[in-house]
Amino acid sequence: MKTFAVFVLLLSCAVSVRANVKLPALFSDHMVVQAETEVPVWGWAKAGEEITVTLATETKSAKAGADGKWKVMLGAMKATEQPQTLTVKGANTVTVKDVLIGKVWLGGGQSNMAFQVGAPNVAPETLAEAKAQTLTVKPAIRFFVVSSRGADEPQEDVGGNWAIASPETIGKCSAVAWYFGLALQQKLHVPVGLIVSSVGGTGAEMWLPKKELDETSVGAAIWKRHEEALKGYSKEAEAKYKEEEAAWRKANPTQELMVKNAKLRPRPFYTPDGSKVPTRLYNGKIAGLEPYAVKGVIWFQGDGNGKHPEEYPELIQTLIRTWRAHWHAELPFYYVEVNNMHPLQTKPDEDKPLPWVREVQNAALKLPKTGVVSAIDLGIAENAHFPVKKPVGDRLANLALAEVYGLEMGEVHSPEFASHAVEGDKVRVRLKHAEGLRARGGDVRGFVLKNAEGKWVWAEGKIEGNQVVVWSKEAPNPQELRYAWAENPILSLENGAGLPLRPFRVVVKRE
Structure with missing residues (x-):
């Protein structure tokens, strides 16, 4: 009887919790x-x-x-x-x-x-x-x-x-x-x-x-890569990775050491429950x-x-x-x-x-x-x-x-490429959000041109109002223009609000 009473009490508590x-x-x-x-x-x-x-x-x-x-x-x-x-x-x-x-x-x-x-x-x-x-x-x-x-x-x-x-x-x-x-x-x-x-x-x-991912045109390719990545997975391999990762972290307890020895860090391990799974x-x-x-x-x-x-x-x-x-x-x-x-x-x-x-x-x-x-x-x-x-x-x-x-x-946007025009052997670049355009450090840098032979060369530049004129003696007939086109690019231009010109590239077209 006592056992039954305890059961009823527990059941009552469970119902109460579900109802809360x-x-x-x-x-x-x-x-x-x-x-x-x-x-x-x-x-x-x-x-x-x-x-x-x-x-x-x-x-x-x-x-x-x-x-x-x-x-x-x-x-x-x-x-x-x-x-x-x-x-x-x-x-x-x-x-x-x-x-x-x-x-x-x-x-x-x-x-x-x-x-x-x-x-x-x-x-x-x-x-x-x-x-x-x-x-x-x-x-x-x-x-x-x-x-x-x-x-x-x-x-x-x-x-x-x-x-x-x-x-x-x-x-x-x-x-x-x-x-x-x-x-x-x-x-x-x-x-x-x-x-x-x-x-x-x-x-x-x-x-x-x-x-929504499956409805995209790229979803199938993403899931295919996921399946391929899982072929290298096993619980044993995951355990080994965790041990190696823990050892690396122990050997590199500070941010400075982590950066210095990043190449020695175990390669990230793809798991079915990891954060990189779609x-x-x-x-x-x-x-x-x-x-x-x-x-x-x-x-x-x-x-x-x-x-x-x-x-x-x-x-x-x-x-x-x-x-x-x-x-x-x-x-x-x-x-x-x-x-x-x-x-x-x-x-x-x-x-x-x-x-x-x-x-x-x-x-x-x-x-x-x-x-x-x-x-x-x-x-x-x-x-x-x-x-x-x-x-x-x-x-x-x-x-x-x-x-x-x-x-x-005031101006809240960085300068951006708007259009360009060819003027002889030079390229005039028109920018938007470029009021007060100026060069940090005084020199226009970071522009490169591709010449008719397909070689990329550094270019010179001159600010004219909200525009930049770009040229290079090595590219008298420029085919393509780029600015800040690198992982850590050379930069120079900003607007009056101090916001940097955003990277861009353009195929040079003659009117």
Whole structure:
């Protein structure tokens, strides 16, 4: 009889747990809710259970479906720095405290988005400055770093928690996201929420749902490479790789040693549950965020597709369209052009992957409400993860402040190639966003020409207003023109806002 009573009690507890209202990780203490738009709130409960959600002046109710899922749409609310309480009532009551209403942005991509304010190669004084800045920020900036890993199927939730930017927490925040959020807050004077979901060394296909990836013209080739890569996999080989990786890390405990001995590091091992498997990062790190109300996306990714740059245009456009469809909004999408890295250019005809990656990244700009900022002048030769991220965050923020929030920010775009004309043995290059065009250091450098014999040669140049005239005695009949066309190119030109001329190439055509 006693055993039966215990069984009934346990059964009762199990039913109670299943009936409890539950919220996704995003709906937790210190969260930031997007202002001036409808706000989806969702979760799980017992099938048919009546759920009432209250935040500030908004109250909405819904019934959990047969699958236990429910969702309400709260009306648009004004930004406020006064902490609010989110209350969700059903069979039980869930209370989320210290909720702010402000501006929320999603940061995604590779390792330079994941790169933290307190990364090992960040100067101590830079970290100290960021810690001090957190004490002056008002209203608050909060951030949510997605901690969950990839998954085979789309997940309904993600791992992570909201953190208030403070001297104790700021070191773990994405540096690009932090400086972006800080610049927004300093101009808009409202709370800012930053959601960061990024993984180093990943291609765009890892961040796409399977259905949409399979519908692309490049999906079949991507899955074929996946199957080929798995042929080298075994549990024994994986175990050996982990041992070798652990030994390498132990022998190289600092960032400096890791960079110095990078060539000795075990080759990355492809596993069926790894981060480089197509769609897994979307499943584990993006699907569970949808459709949390965000204003837009900042994106730092591209070189993860360096082996097959021809696939990138369709992939990045599909990613933007898909995320917008899943969020039911035409989210502004601002990306960072891949930064300079590796040894400085020494030859006019350097032909390596990164320049081509930068070019195909332009495909994103064919879609509405997209933009690009350059990082071609910020990188360092010895490490792809350059430590000074503030200019990147500022450039992204200036773009958003001008185009999304309508502030007068002056020139927020880097100079770009617009057109060209042949004038005898010279090429005149017309640029846009080039007001105040000037040469850093005084000399026009970084241009190369291909002559009639097919040889690339360095070119001279002269600034004339917002244009550049380029020529070379070795190319009296130039066939092609390039600027900053290298992994770590020689640069010279910038506009009056100090933004660098973006790399470009063009076949020279005579009218």
